[in-house]
Amino acid sequence: MNKKLYRGSLETIILKLLADNKEMYGYEITQVVKEMTSGTLELTEGALYPALHKLEGKGILSTETKNIGNRYRKYYSLTKQGKQQVPIIIEEMENYLKTIQIILNPKTA
Amino acid sequence: MNKKLYRGSLETIILKLLADNKEMYGYEITQVVKEMTSGTLELTEGALYPALHKLEGKGILSTETKNIGNRYRKYYSLTKQGKQQVPIIIEEMENYLKTIQIILNPKTA
DNA sequence: TTCACTTACCTAAGATTCTTAGGTATAAAT
DNA sequence: ATTTATACCTAAGAATCTTAGGTAAGTGAA
Numbered sequence: 001m002n003k004k005l006y007r008g009s010l011e012t013i014i015l016k017l018l019a020d021n022k023e024m025y026g027y028e029i030t031q032v033v034k035e036m037t038s039g040t041l042e043l044t045e046g047a048l049y050p051a052l053h054k055l056e057g058k059g060i061l062s063t064e065t066k067n068i069g070n071r072y073r074k075y076y077s078l079t080k081q082g083k084q085q086v087p088i089i090i091e092e093m094e095n096y097l098k099t100i101q102i103i104l105n106p107k108t109a
Numbered sequence: 110m111n112k113k114l115y116r117g118s119l120e121t122i123i124l125k126l127l128a129d130n131k132e133m134y135g136y137e138i139t140q141v142v143k144e145m146t147s148g149t150l151e152l153t154e155g156a157l158y159p160a161l162h163k164l165e166g167k168g169i170l171s172t173e174t175k176n177i178g179n180r181y182r183k184y185y186s187l188t189k190q191g192k193q194q195v196p197i198i199i200e201e202m203e204n205y206l207k208t209i210q211i212i213l214n215p216k217t218a
Numbered sequence: 219t220t221c222a223c224t225t226a227c228c229t230a231a232g233a234t235t236c237t238t239a240g241g242t243a244t245a246a247a248t
Numbered sequence: 249a250t251t252t253a254t255a256c257c258t259a260a261g262a263a264t265c266t267t268a269g270g271t272a273a274g275t276g277a278a
Contacts, residue, residue: 006205007116007235007264013212020215027255036215037208047236049257071244071255090213096115097206099146103122104199106129106145116235116264136226156265158228180226180273 010043010051012093015078018061019086023077026052052076060085119152119160121202124187127170128195132186135161161185169194 017029024032030043055061060082064075078086126138133141139152164170169191173184187195 006118006202009115009209010235013209016212025255026257027253031254033212036211040204040208041212044237045255045257046238046240046259051235053257068255069244073255093115093209094213095149097209099149100118100122100202100206102145103125103142103150104203119264134226135228140225153266154226154228155230155267155269160264162228177226178274182226 009093010047011055012089013043014048014051014055015060015082015086015089018076018078019083019090023064023075025073025075027073055082118202119156120164121198122152123157123160123164123185124169124191124195124198127185127187128192128199132173132184134182134184136182164191 013033014029017032018024021032026045026048030045030048033041033043052061056063056076059079061076062079064077065072066075122142123138126141127133130141135154135157139154139157142150142152161170165172165185168188170185171188173186175182175184
């Protein structure tokens with residue numbers, strides 16, 4: 001079973017989930033993706049956290065740290081700028097998927 | 110217009126084209142992809158040639174250099190090993206596309 | 219006939235984005 | 249008491265891309 005990510009899709013996945021769920025924390029994202037894809041897609045934390053930090057640095061995500069007992073969770077949500085960008089990024093991904101389909105399946109696509 | 114490749118798909122594209130076309134040379138691959146996708150996907154030679162060399166090094170592709178007047182073309186084709194691998198690689202890509210669709214479109218996918 | 223464009227190969231430096239492999243700490247379960 | 253799960257993180261290295269070149273022959277237009 002090949003569980004590697006095709007590079008470039010992680011960012012889109014994060015943004016789509018946050019568009020649907022308002023706010024999520026990192027670990028939650030890994031679990032939700034795993035559930036949604038029945039275990040096919042397992043995001044590694046070594047890829048996820050740097051990606052989240054990068055999106056925050058670009059002003060697309062903002063964070064709020066919440067205390068849960070003695071622990072904390074860092075919740076991410078889309079900024080106003082992020083909300084504007086998401087549909088564009090998702091459309092780019094969908095166009096790309098269609099384009100790949102043309103190559104993989106030139107008769108039906 | 111975003112023409113960047115989502116990383117990881119170039120190899121699959123090359124192998125699918127060679128499965129359909131028996132033999133092709135590098136420049137031809139860039140042109141065919143451009144035509145098939147109406148200009149959406151433009152493979153850069155800086156990505157393509159190293160990818161071809163890598164696949165040849167792994168024994169998946171073999172080459173035959175043909176003289177065209179004073180020039181030459183380097184034709185690539187699938188080895189026996191390559192022909193065995195292609196359907197597996199294509200299926201992996203298709204599974205991945207479906208998985209991404211689950212995230213992007215959780216209702217219909 | 220010269221100059222630009224296309225065809226056709228290539229490489230190298232740097233950027234990006236991933237994997238692998240850790241580390242830290244609390245909470246829950248065995 | 250120890251393992252597993254939750255929850256954050258980073259750093260080294262690998263892989264794969266972009267960008268920016270270089271070389272050379274064929275083609276077409278001014």
